Amino acid sequence: MKISIIGTGYVGLVTGVCLASKGHDVICVDQKQEVIDKINNLITPIYESGLEELMIKVIKTGKLVATTDLKSSVMNSEISIIAVGTPFGNDKIDLRHIEKSAWEIGSILMDKEHYHVVCVKSTVIPTTTDTLVKNVLESASGKKAGDFGLTMNPEFLREGKAVEDFMYPDRIVIGAYDNRSFETMKHVYEGFFDAPIINVNLRTAEMIKYTANALLATLISFANEIGSICEKTKDIDVKEVMESVTLDKRFNPRINNQLVNPEMINYLKAGCGFGGSCFPKDVKALISYSKWAGYVPQIIDATIRVNKEQPLKMINRLEEILRTLKGKKVAILGLAFKPDTDDVRESPSIAIINSLLEKGALVYGIDPIANQNMQKIIPEDRKSVWYSTDYKEALKDADAAILVTSWAEFIDIPTQDFSQLMKTLVVVDGRRVLNKKGLEDVGVMYIGVGLS
Ligand code: UDX
DSSP states (O other): EEEEEOSHHHHHHHHHHHHHHHHEEEEEEEEEEEEEEHHHOOOOOOOOTTTHHHHHHHHOOOOOTSSSOOOHHHHOOEEEEEEEEEEEEEEOOOOOOHHHHHHHHHHHHHOSSSSEEEEEEEEOOIIIIIIHHHHHHHHHSSSOOOTTTEEOOOOOTTTSSSSHHHHOSSSEEEEEEEEEHHHHHHHTTTTTTTTEEEEEOOOHHHHHHHHHHHHHHHHHHHHHHHHHHHHHSOOOBBBHHHHHHHOOOSSSSSTEEOOOOOGGGGGGGGOOOOSSSHHHHHHHHHHHHHHHTTOOOOOHHHHHHHHHHHHHHHHHHHHHHHOOHHHHHEEEEEOSSSSTOOOOTTTTHHHHHHHHTTTTTTEEEOOOOOHHHHHHSSSSHHHEEEEOOOHHHTTTTTSSEEEOOHHHHHSSSSSSHHHHHHOOOOOEESSOOOOHHHHHHHHHHHEEEBBB
């Protein structure tokens, strides 16, 4: 099929490259010339494992082209997928980019004779596609929905695994305005093995996406809340508690006497909180939508509140031990919101560093690939903030270390390096991945989330 994709950010580019690799003719459109130039020069504007290789391949075979020319892209395709950003701002989702894209596509559809399907892939609150997007498309095109197709097709892509998640989806959700829209959209996903295609209405598709993210985020906050209770009680370790709870076969079944270990149980581990470009933004947007729709949410509201407290609890515990953080050098092991990504958006490390700086501490952050992105949020001044990729520099003469991101590099740090390099031997394990006994054996005071 001929597909145009509006927005070459994280979702749009992954979608474009993967669909092109499945044999579709894809046109990626973005208003930013520099982004289009990068793609045409075979450089991905974002870092995502496996994306660049695949992008180069599909560009070289002519299956993917990139342009700023929206008009020719819509005219020369059968489907336009909107993948523009939907940030959270002023207490609700910001749909300006969606509205603008819908208006521009609609204006082009006015002159288009052939049937064309508009698909919203961006995460949008329920009713956005069947009200705002539909109305704008109708006004701009002078046509009625039905004359053009309308679908909502959410993505479920994890950063770092986006290409794999796209190519091997668990399910393909297609919210459709009418049957013709659905049937056309279905062809996009032919050849995606046996992933079930879920045919729902537009607003249900929107809700599925929010529910999926809100559930996973809530699991994390639940585990963190249990961890907080454990912290207040001597000799209970949340790690032992949750490991045992998740051995229930309803969470972790056995097949041929082997535990399946579904990835979902990893979201039931206590830590210093969730971050990233999706969970915080999407849960907040769902809360705001829910209130607007007439229901004041309880659980997901607490999910956000627990998550906000979680990073700061690391600092409180450290302060109790060191008495004051003023002038103390604190090594932050990990800046990215999770391992294997350079993304620091909403990372717990931001709240941790800001809190340390407020208390007069000297912060030495290390991360294998996220330093540059962190520089844009909390710049290095070499007076109170330093960044490096070398953990030895960070640990040298440190008064404490806080592990924020469970990068393999940090899990592998020999325990003697902590004891030999640090000035005061205090380590806060914000992900419960370090070797507690090994650290204690070399004289380090180990403080773990969910452990008193
Ligand atoms: C998430 C959803 O998983 C994805 O389906 C959706 O489309 C976008 O949002 P992503 O933001 O890449 O993807 O992050 P994910 O890997 O799910 O991690 C989110 C948060 O959960 C992170 O803060 C991470 O630290 C935490 N997490 C993740 C865990 O606590 N345990 C894990 O096993 C994985």
